[in-house]
Amino acid sequence: MATKKSNTIKLKFDSSRNLAPAPESKSAAKINSRYDLFINGKFEKPSGKKYFDTINPATEEKLSEVAEANEADVNKAVKAARDAYDKVWKKMPAKERAKYIYRIARMVQERAREFSVIETLDGGKPIRESRDFDVPTAANHFFYYAGWADKLEYAFPNRNVEPLGVAGQIIPWNFPLLMAAWKIAPALATGNTVVLKPAETTPLTALKLAEIIEEADLPPGVVNIITGAGATGAAIVNHPDVNKIAFTGSTDVGKIIQRAIANTNKKATLELGGKAANIIFDDAPLDQAVEGVINGIFFNQGHVCCAGSRLYVQESVYKTVLRKLKDRMESLIVGDPMDKNTDIGAINSRSQLEVINKYLKIGQQEGAEMYQTACSIPKKGFFCRPTIFTNVAQSNRIAQEEIFGPVLTIQTFRTDDEVIEKANNTPFGLSAGVWTDKGSKIFNMTTKLRAGVVWANTYNKFDPTSPFGGYKESGYGREGGLHGLNAYVSLV
Amino acid sequence: MATKTIIRKRDINLNGNGTHKDAPEKRLEVLKTYKIYIGGQFPRTESGRYYVASNNRNEKLANVCLCSRKDFRDAMVSARGAFGGWSARAAFNRGQILYRIAEMLEGRKAQFIEELVKQDSTRAQAEAEVNLAIDRLIYYSGWCDKYQQVFSSVNPVASSHFNFSSPEPTGVVAAVAPQCDSLIGLVSVIAPVIAGGNTCVVLASSTKPLCAVTFAEVLNSSDVPGGVVNILTGKVSELISYFADHMDVNATVYCESDSSVQAMLKEKGAANVKRIVLYDKVKWKSEDAQSPYFIYDLQEIKTTWHPIENIGGAKAGY
DSSP, X not given: OOOOOOSSOOOOOSSOOOOOOOBOOGGGOOOOSEEOEEETTEEEOOTTOOEEEEEETTTTEEEEEEEOOOHHHHHHHHHHXXXXXXXXXXXXXXXXXXXXXXXXXXXXXXXXXXXXXXXXXXXXXXXXXXXXXXXXHHHHHHHHHHHHTTOGXXXXXXXXXXXXXXXXXXXXXXXXXXXXXXXXHHHHHTTOEEEEEOOTTSOHHHHHHHHHHHXXXXXXXXXXXXXXXXXXXXXXXXXXXXXXXXXXXXXXXXXXXXXXXXXSOOEEEEEOOOOOEEEEOTTSOHHHHHHHHHHHHHGGGGOXXXXXXXXXXXGGGHHHHHHHHHHHHHTOOBSOTTBTTOSBOOOSOHHHHXXXXXXXXXXXXXXXXXXXOOOOOOSSSOOOOOEXXXXXXXXXXXXXXXXXXSEEEEEEXXXXXXXXXXXXXXXXXXXXXXXXXXXXXXXXXXXXXXXXEEEESXXXXXXXXXXXXXXXXXXXXXBSTGXXXXXXXXXX | OOOSSHHHHTTOXXXXXXXXXXXXXXXXOOOOOBOOBBTTBOOOOTTXXXXXXXXXXXXXXXXXXXXXXXXXXXXXXXXXXXXXXXXXXXXXXXXXXXXXXXXXXXXXXXXXXXXXXXXXXXXXXXXXXHHHHHHHHHHHHHHTTTHHHHHOEEOOOSSSEEEEEEEEEOSEEXXXXXXXXXXXXXXXXXXXXXXXXXXXXXXXXXXXXXXXXXXXXXXHTTTOOTTSEEEEOSOHHHHHHHHHHOTTOOEXXXXXXXXXXXXXXXXXXXXXXXXXXXXXXXXXXXXXXXXXXXXXXXXXXXXXXXXXXXXXXXXXXX
């Protein structure tokens, strides 16, 4: 790294600042050697008798094997959900429904440590994040929506609220347990029953959740959790007796789903990709802004649909911001996700690492300048150094396409109008960030940025009460908060 | 009137021998050319094509523009161009403009009634339809600065942040107006779209297009900025696929129950994840055809976060 002498204080990295390892114990996590499908309140063997491995992306070791659900299994799960809907769930008094969901929330909290460890082992995210963010937020989500179950008439003025029926839910691998909570909690609160499919690389916490659901005595069939890959998901989407599809994942798959259900009356909510602009003005508190940029793009290895992957810096502070950013990046610890000091864990899968590496090549070929920190990364497992690209053009693929990794592009701007134009110049519209000390400028920006979530002087914050979802090709519908109820009801 | 082509011979009172009865006092009526409405202008279709609108009695009513794909695209450019300004208008101002549309419509009531009667309504039906359209505009005028409050929330997040969610317009809406009626369907579709700050391209009823063109004239004299509403006439079957696959359309509204068209819209609309809004069960002349939920259907919810400083121990405990 060729750094020039500067008068400002900066962190020194030439001294040895290796922290002693602080690994979380694996003993808290009980992982079975094999998991079956959770259908109609019990674990059942898959009718195709096929299982696939789920590995720890940090070590490439096999953790367990899980059942692959075929069409017959999907039929069974949907049938169980339909029966539970008709015979039990839709007739149950709302306050009783609420108590089941509260019970699930409590049990997730009780077993929080176990969930955190398994989430990190199966998905590669730092234990600090699964412990402090994923698992508590998932429990809170159940707790929040439980309370809505018997209060729905207050959510939609002048309308009667009815459930849709059976919800087919397909969730991604970046926040496995949290996404399950985002999907299941509002669906149950509004009186629907569920068939949920976790991602094939991260099925374990959803299956643990199935154990809790069994333990919580939820009526059989109200929640069914089945594992598999794309074909299983397609079978859920195409099943004629599913009334609603809720999908979180890539924009490409979202479009396939919209096409697949075009000829049906299925309702859909799609939570798709993003390419968020994170904008720093020259009057921003720069140290805080740099923290926000780090959190925006390196949180969860950048496997975040709302990641702040396009940084726009006002020209006058560009050099300072770039220096501070590089300094801060040097202090990031990449490695064992189970270590409590780790900032950036493992990339979720080999295939995702290949995607990221492909984009690193594309970026360089396009003429952008790549910078990676000098940190060491483990020999085994899937890892990627924190990466930034400078000298990026708006039309570069790395500035237009979602990379879904710890890769940031940096561009500059001069005026407010210019950066609004650049920030909105994308087919996506999920999120955005603004850093400035001036309140009136914040509101000008937050109003004009065409995105569903705008963070001002903060980034990547989530809460069960806060609606989340995109504009344009980032999908439709909201999850979280009062507005999240809308996805699971029909108003009459 | 028993004349066959009423626009050519209407009101020309002839004697038996073919000469004008009161020749010096009679004048030849000026006939109206029914054009389309794009960007605040009244061009003819670029295609130069037309079709003949007629009624149940087989009377020719007008030569109407048979719009093309290019007209649709031109209208889209206008609608997109007008979106920034219209969505940034004060909600109060949008309310005033919608009220102004109602005022203008009230003033031209007689003309709309005449057109509806030509298009097979009884006089009583026609009058009721125009009255309802005026009242509906006033209804949505009132909503312009209220739906935000109904559909917004301040969210009590657990961290030290101020967090709120409020609706914003989806963008450019392409709508096929209900085909069964000439005025009320059109107004019922346009009003919630523009009340919510969207701009739109609307295809009028192809069998009853007269009121749509005349309504464009009302819009044009109501302080509605050019491009906010663009009205095309033509064949639904010819144009509908562009409503689905144009990449700058954010949402498409379709009011008929043709399931193959509905499926086509959703399928092609996936190219840019369009919001496809189907109103096939709405009875446009009923009270149920108006509510703030029609506005909400074409809104996006934006959530904004900002930290709250939390240092020092002072509490507002006075």
